[in-house]
Amino acid sequence: MRLKLLYLLRNLLRNPRRSLLTCAAVGLPVMIYVLSMSVVDGVERFLDNSMTQLRLAVTQKTSIINPLPAGYRKKIAALDPSSQRIIAVCGMSWIGGRIEGDPRPLSTLAVDRDAFISAFPEFQLSEDEQAAWMRDRRAIILGRSTARQFGWQVGDRITLIPSLPPYSPMEFHVISTAEKATDPSTNWCHHAYWDEIKKQSGYPAEIVGFLFIKCATRQDMDYYRVAIDDFFANYSDATKTQDEKAFMNEFITQQFNLPRNLSILSAVTVFVAIMAAGNTMSMNFRDRFSELATMKALGFGRWTLFSQVQGESLLLCLLGGAVGAFVPYWAFNYSPLRNFTVPLIQQLEVTMVVCLQALLISAGVGVIAAAWPAIQAWRLSVVTALRNQE
Amino acid sequence: MVSIDIELHDVRKVYYKSTLAIPVLEGIDLQIAAGEFVVFMGPSGSGKSTLLHLLGGLDQPTSGSIRIGADYLEQMSETELTRWRSHHVGFIFQMYHLVPVLTAAENVELPLLLFELSSRERRQRVELALSVVGLAERMEHRPSQLSGGQEQRVAIARAIVTDPDLILADEPTGDLDAKTSTEILELLQLLNRDFGKTILMVTHDPKAASYGRRILHLEKGILHRDETNQPIHTSR
Structure with missing residues (x-):
């Protein structure tokens, strides 16, 4: 041998x-x-995760880059007064970000504090993390690869400069490194904090990039995919509603296949x-x-x-x-x-x-x-x- | 080990090139006693190498019978022949055919891998075989670090390490100078005389043939002449 x-x-x-x-x-x-x-x-x-999460993505009908009025949150939630079929309506805006003196771009999304945990249960945040998220308006959940990349840990205080006006530094407290999230690099912070930053510099705060609607069942998704667009059909900001997988898949395949x-x-x-x-x-x-x-x-x-x-x-x-x-x-x-x-x-x-x-x-x-x-x-x-x- | 005798009866070999039949051996009848040193001579194409290959179980006759000891080679499958070769035959080739990436000792050890021996037993046998051929000091040398004569000695050690009944040598001195050839032939003579090995050797060279005790001349696939020879070179 x-x-x-x-x-x-x-x-x-x-x-x-x-x-x-x-x-x-x-x-x-x-x-x-x-x-x-x-x-x-x-x-x-x-995409697999998107498929299982029973979420709808609502964007402005003409283009994904045009924001929606923040008031749409309540209007959509009101389509289900019992709150049995629509579990959560989560506003979301992309704010990008980088740290001072470092050109490396970050991907950060501002989301609604109250709706986020219900709308995105796949993060599987611990009770302590959930409590910290709810308590601290400067809380940030880091993507795990971003956290590794910069050596950040839970408990750290970090300052990011948004990629959108007014470009004012935002101080965050790291409350999680999202070990179970499917997207390893995106960071998540409170939309209210982002609104506050914009307001301080006189920028419009009553807008949101897009909305994610967490539904109870697939039948509810099918129903509200049509109902939401019908409801906003005559508004100046008409909507385009798709299930999350279709939204993501379309985005990815149209861009690069x-x-x-x-x-x-x-x-x-x-x-x-x-x-x-x-x-x-x-x-x-x-x-x-x-x-x-x-x-x-x-x-x-x-x-x-x-x-x-x-x-x-x-x-x-x-x-x-x-x-x-x-x-x-x-x-x-x-x-x-x-x-x-x-x-x-x-x-x-x-x-x-x-x-x-x-x-x-x-x-x-x-x-x-x-x-x-x-x-x-x-x-x-x-x-x-x-x-x-x- | 007791050597075994050999008997060939009406052995024929035909090679085919497309539809063309080329007869190489045409009815060889031959008996070789155990412990003989037999030399096959003849011009190119006379069938001497083919006969050696048949005797070594490397090829099968087209017809006829080859008995070596109790074994009839023409009745064996390829797998049986392969196993038979490993136990009964040692081969020495003109071009040595050593494995260049292995040392002399490892080359000699190679055929022992087919036997159930401990590494210690293998090592002892390798050392003995290399001592017999006078290369005990070169065990760890690679073929590229040896002369042609030394390489052929390693090949001889590889041929005898399994203690076979038969040693088949196909032009063993064909690639060597006169002095080294003499050394190799004396070594073969030693194996025949002192260790009782049956040696069958193919050569073109009359001087090399003179080391054998019997010389068989082949011509056009037929055994032309069978001579008994008094070997004159017995210096070892």
Whole structure:
């Protein structure tokens, strides 16, 4: 066993440059796969969560960037006087943000204090966190990746400068790092505090970016999706109401169609890896034709030669795959890269599940790449091989 | 270990290229006693290497019978032949065919992996085999660090480490200079004389052939002449 393993390992070092290039040829596509699938994974988790949350998104009919009157909250809530079918109406405005002297952009949403916990139960805030959220108008729930990125912890006081006028610094108290939220990077603060900041500088405060309506059942969602738009049809600010998944999905696919494009990209890169590794394994086999024939002459069986060729390919591809999978994992979870200002990098979560998937794919690449050389080794005729050599 | 005798009866071998049949051996009848040193000679294409491959279980005859000891090779499956080779035959090739990434000791140890031996037992056998060929001091050297003659000695050690009945050598000195060739041939003679191994060797070289005790001449796939020889080189 020791000698067989030694033989396997030394074979990898027989042509170090070729092995290194093959590792890279597998590792880089795997890295692209990991990054692409991390984006797809994040989008899917986000959309899956949206689907299960029974929420409607209400925006201004003409454009998502036009705000809605703040009074719409009460008008929508009044559509269900019993409060049995509409659980919560949560106003929301994007305020972005950054910290003084640091160009890195943040994503912060101002939300209604009272409605937020009911409308977004997936945050699973603890009782202490809920109490802090309700008690403190400067409370902020940080996205966990943002918190890691800046080294912020619960209890810290932070000051953000909004990305919208009046750009006045807002001081926050960190009450949670939202470990269970599906969006790892967005921060959440009180809408009332944002309104107060705007009022102090004379900006209109009685507006809200969009509204999220938490419904009791899917039937209620179907009903209010139509009822809300009908109700505001003759208002100057008519609404467009969609379920949250449709809203998010439409937004994502219209902007980038990321999941489909990235899935195609991943498939192509894996195919490239198979071709590169397959080429190497074919060359390795050709170079060692007579050596394998000698082993067969000595009494090593077909399975031994088959597994020898497969083993080398598997090991080589797993090495490349491990580098390709765990370098991004390390980079996005532990390295200074987390602090880069590129928004995609900030929001990307490379999970262990995606890395393990990538390793599995690397193993598959190894097996497929060596399939033909391994079959040739299986069928190898000692006499033919030795005659060709000599 | 007791050596085994060999008997061939009407052995024929035909190779096919597309639909073209190329007869290589045309009815070989032959008996070789245990412990003989037999040399096969003949021009290129006479079928001597093919005959050696058949005797080593590397190939199957088209027809005829090959009995080695109690085993009839033509009746064996490929798996059975593979196992049979590992237990009964040691091969020495013209180009040595050592594994370049393994040391001399590891190369010699390779065929022992097919036996249920402890690593200590394997090590002892490797040391003994390398001592017999005079390379005990070069155990940890890789093939690239050895001369051609030393590489062939390692190949001989690999061939004898499993203590086979038969040693088959296909032009073992074909790639070596005269002095080294003599050393290798004396080594084969030693294995035959002192260890009782049956040695079957293919060569073009009459000088190399003179080390054998019996010389078989093949021509166009037929056993042309069977000579008994008095080996003159017995310096070891």
